[in-house]
Amino acid sequence: GENVEQHPSTLSVQEGDSAVIKCTYSDSASNYFPWYKQELGKGPQLIIDIRSNVGEKKDQRIAVTLNKTAKHFSLHITETQPEDSAVYFCAASRNSGNTPLVFGKGTRLSVIA
Amino acid sequence: DAGVTQSPTHLIKTRGQQVTLRCSPKSGHDTVSWYQQALGQGPQFIFQYYEEEERQRGNFPDRFSGHQFPNYSSELNVNALLLGDSALYLCASSSGPTQETQYFGPGTRLLVL
Numbered sequence: 001g002e003n004v005e006q007h008p009s010t011l012s013v014q015e016g017d018s019a020v021i022k023c024t025y026s027d028s029a030s031n032y033f034p035w036y037k038q039e040l041g042k043g044p045q046l047i048i049d050i051r052s053n054v055g056e057k058k059d060q061r062i063a064v065t066l067n068k069t070a071k072h073f074s075l076h077i078t079e080t081q082p083e084d085s086a087v088y089f090c091a092a093s094r095n096s097g098n099t100p101l102v103f104g105k106g107t108r109l110s111v112i113a
Numbered sequence: 114d115a116g117v118t119q120s121p122t123h124l125i126k127t128r129g130q131q132v133t134l135r136c137s138p139k140s141g142h143d144t145v146s147w148y149q150q151a152l153g154q155g156p157q158f159i160f161q162y163y164e165e166e167e168r169q170r171g172n173f174p175d176r177f178s179g180h181q182f183p184n185y186s187s188e189l190n191v192n193a194l195l196l197g198d199s200a201l202y203l204c205a206s207s208s209g210p211t212q213e214t215q216y217f218g219p220g221t222r223l224l225v226l
Contacts (some may be wrong), residue, residue, distance in 0.1 A: 004155075032213055034215075036158075041219075043220045083219050093213075100161065101158065106153075106155050
């Protein structure tokens with residue numbers, strides 16, 4: 001089955017700097033890759049997703065890149081703000097098949113003011 | 114537009130007891146998936162309900178069962194609780210069973226003593 005590895009497990013950046021979180025997946029048939037942000041005491045919130053027919057997607061300060069050949073995808077947050085502090089999860093699935101979302105173990109991002 | 118709601122928010126049970134957790138999907142969604150999130154881990158897929166039937170199941174024992182009602186709301190039941198069942202239980206809803214674009218509720222925190 002699918003296995004998703006996520007790095008780093010913790011990340012501290014100064015406010016205004018960029019943050020990058022990387023994930024690798026094992027199933028070459030995976031074609032849907034969402035990223036979730038989870039704040040303390042809350043459920044995961046979808047922040048951006050990408051499908052395998054595109055290599056990059058941007059939404060304001062957030063971007064995701066996908067390298068299908070290497071089977072890895074990354075989340076980039078620019079101009080970080082204290083409210084970006086949270087745990088971020090990547091996930092992968094085959095949306096055209098019968099496989100569920102498989103999540104990485106998460107990255108705890110701290111933005112220092 | 115109401116998002117995914119879950120009840121209760123917190124629950125304390127003792128070993129051997131049974132528990133029922135409830136979820137109402139986001140308006141317009143007909144598919145509900147349940148996840149277990151242990152402390153410091155990513156969510157793990159338990160099962161998915163669509164058209165009142167269990168469509169997919171993760172690697173969880175038969176002690177975990179569920180139900181979906183005609184209004185698309187869902188219940189997760191866990192029998193013979195073990196200490197290791199202590200976790201955050203998340204419900205996610207989507208439009209259709211293809212796993213894309215899942216929206217999570219705030220979760221139910223279960224503590225088994």
